[in-house]
Amino acid sequence: MRIVPRRGYLLLFTGIFIGIMISYMIFISYSPKTVSGGGIPKYIEITFLYSSEKQGWLEEVTPIFEEKFYKSYGIEVKVNLLPAGTHESINLIIHGSVKPTIWSPASSIWIPYLNYLWEKEHGYKIASEWYPLVISPIIIAGWRSIIVKYNISGFKSLYYLAKNGVDFKWGHPDPQLSNGGTMTVLLEFSEIIGKPPDKITIDDLNNETIIEMVRLIESKAVAYGKSTGFFGRWAVDNGPDAISFFGVYENIVIDN
Structure with missing residues (x-):
């Protein structure tokens, strides 16, 4: 049996919520579905568009993250994983085919390109800040x-x-x-x-x-x-x- 390291879902936890912060403009433009009974939501749905080389790892740790987050904070989180090639994912965002809460390209070199295309259409940059979390040679x-x-x-x-x-x-x-x-x-x-x-x-x-x-x-x-x-x-x-x-x-x- 393969054992998932504890750091796997902790990294996913970190990545998702740092991703929300660095993808602030995406979050504003494409609001996720939330159901709240007050100031703190009870349910959060996240659309996570990411480059496909991460697919195996993300599919393995996402259920663990969802379970751990609910036990820790009492908030049900549903992460919808959408793998795609990085350039393809940019096209999906620009054309409005996918409206992600979080976008994780394979390399940060694509972020200025997305910003360039988005600014041409909408007059502002969609991702003003970002932080690399993973390096894969x-x-x-x-x-x-x-x-x-x-x-x-x-x-x-x-x-x-x-x-x-x-x-x-x-x-x-x-x-x-x-x-x-x-x-x-x-x-x-x-x-x-x-x-x-x-x-x-x-x-x-x-x-x-x-x-x-x-x-x-x-x-x-x-x-x-x-x-x-x-x-x-x-x-x-x-x-x-x-x-x-x-x-x-x-x-x-x-x-x-």
Whole structure:
């Protein structure tokens, strides 16, 4: 039996209520359903829109959090979990398809983008403050036998495999829909260029040699998932016949 650590639901408790504070403008714009018999509500319903790589953990600890919160404070909390790719979640918010109480993207780089789109439509920023609570690195995942056989240690390893005519299948989430996909492509450029992401320049990205090296890696791509969590599960379910190596968050590998 898997034991859920106590810190799991405590982190969720912290994350949800810090999330309410940092998502103040979302809370104002999209009021959650509450039923109150006085000054303190007896029931709170929260819509939690989040990036899909957190799905396994959140689904496991949310019932524990709801139960613990009720026992501790006498308030019934219902958390409606809605997983989506980060870019997809932004589209859902902007178009009004989902009206979340809390939004948890895969990376803080998407918050200014949401603010930009929201301000164009409504004249103000929807999320003025935020605090990162979780860090999950992007890794190259693969099947042990193939990793060992070709001594894969990074994106340059994939480049040299492709250059030498080795047949393999590569994949990652769609960069236009998923933070995981965006970060994977950025890290491809970063390693080929030889600089950390925050030191990359426009000239680096326009370098034809660099572009061709990244293009060669991407020429081996067989799949682009709409979100990192869903893509990671697809890769695990379909195995090495479907994909050899794939870019995902580290926790996706641990969870699967």
